[in-house]
Structure formats: structure tokens, C-alpha cells
Amino acid sequence: MTTKTLKDLFIHSLSDIYSAEKQMTKSLPKMARASTNPGLRSAFEMHLEETRGQIERIDRVVEATGIKLKRIKCVAMEGLNEEGQEQIDEIEKGPLLDTALIAAAQKVEHYEIAAYGSLIALAKQLGETESVKLLADTLEEEKATDQKLSLIAEEKLAAESLRQ
Template sequence: MAVATLNDLFIHGLSDIYSAEKQLTKALPKLARAATNSELSAAFKTHLEETQGQVERIDQVVETSGIKLKRLKCVAMEGLVEEGQEQIEEIEKGPILDAALIAAAQKVEHYEIAAYGTLATLAKKLGYTEGMNLLLETLEEEKATDEKLTMLAKQELSQEEVGK
């Protein structure tokens, strides 16, 4: 897709994050099953529900903005998901894997925070006010998930069983 205008950039970015969210809906159940910490597993399950809502919100942005998404694959999310899967395969189930899963999930959240922040700014610049508000709503959810993961990381890493 040739990107020549801000609107093209917005469509490309929205298409990219749509792909990212779709990939995440497949990855989150695997993370939830791999986690041994019940709070972490529950956080992944909760975020799956939020992610499904975020996909629906992107559909609303598309509808209210009168644009059409492009079919593309978010290679950044593909790499982040693959990294998490490698950790599941390589690290024994337990507190160390839980810590690795938190780190992997936070990388995803930071990617999403950057993407939604940029998209909300572009939507504002392009006059897509309703779309901007929807994107800002998702941005706040992503930030809240990142905070929850930070709290879980602090709990997980403070447990004696993690060792050194």
C-alpha cells in the first residue's frame, strides 16, 4: 500500500493494529494456559475480552470514519507473539516463566500504546473525532493493562521462590 497522505498513513496504521489485535486474540489464551500464577492467568483472560472489544472498536472507527482497512499482517506483533511462544517452549513452567510472560506481555502493551497514541493523534488531525475518542478509550485500556502487569511483575519478582 502506497502511503502518500496522512489519511493513507492512518488507514495503514489502523489496518496494522487490527491485524495485531487479531493475532493477540489467538495468543492470549496460550499465555493464560502457560501462566502458573492465577492472577496472571486471570489477567490474560481479562485482556482477551478487552482485546475482542478493541477489535470491535476498530470496526466502529472504520465505520464512523468512512474508511476501508487494508489486508495486511502486523509483522511486529507476529514477532512479539513468536517470542512469547518461544519462552513457553523453552522455560520450565513456574515463576520464572511467569516473569518472562509478564515481560513479553508488557512488550506487546508498549507496542499497542505507541500505536494507539499515534492513531488517536492522526484521527484528531484528520477530523475523525468519534474515531479519535474510540482510539483514546482503547489507549487507556492498554495503559491500564500495562499497569496491572507491572504490579504482577513486582509481586512475582518479590517472591522468594523465584530465586536469583
């Protein structure tokens, strides 16, 4: 199907982020297992639960709008996940890998923040007020996760510098 209207673009974008969130339900447990920092592991586990809720929220958007999602794969998220997996495979477990995992996770969060921001703008233009609310709730969770990851990185770096 060709994208010709704002609604087509909304459906495509929603389908894409749905695929991205589904991919994250597979990569977050791997990131949690690879982490040696308890706070980071906990953040990944908590975000996995949030991600499941975000998928449910997308299902509610689909229900509210009466649209049907496309079966597509989010290649951007696939690439980000591959990058994170390469780091897990190449870096020995410990503080350096934890730092790499934080960076990888923040790349994901920034992608999701951009995607949800765009979806909210499209939903507003389409007059989908219930969708705007649902998508805004998810956007706030993504921003909070990004902030949490930044705090973990700052605390981790501060603790590491004290040991040197």
C-alpha cells in the same frame, strides 16, 4: 496502494493494529494456559476480553470514517508473539516462565500503546473526533493492562524474595 496522504497513513496504521489485535486473540489464550500464577492467568483472560472489545472499537472507527481496512499482517506483533512462544517452548512452567510471560506481554502493551497514540494523533489531524474518542478508550485500556502487569511482577518478585 502507496501511502501518499495522512488519510492513507491512518488507514494503513489502523489496518496494522487491527491485525495486531487479531493476532493477540490467538496468543493471549496460550499465555494464560502457560501461566502458573492465578493472578497472571486472570489478567491474560481479562485482557483477551478487552482485546475483543478493542477489535469491535476498530470496527466502529471504520464505520464512522467510511474507510476500508487493508488486508495486511502486523509483522511487529508477529515477531513479539513468536518471542513469547519461544519462551513458552523453552522455559519450564513455573515462576521463571511467569516472569518471562509478563515481560513478553509488556513488550506487546508498549507496542500497542505507541500504535494507538500515533493513531489518535492522526485522527486528530484528520478531524475524526469520534475516532479519537474510540481510540483513546483503547489506549487507556492498554495502559491499564501494562500497569496491572507491572503490579503482578512486583508482587511476584516480592513473594519470591520472601521465600529465599
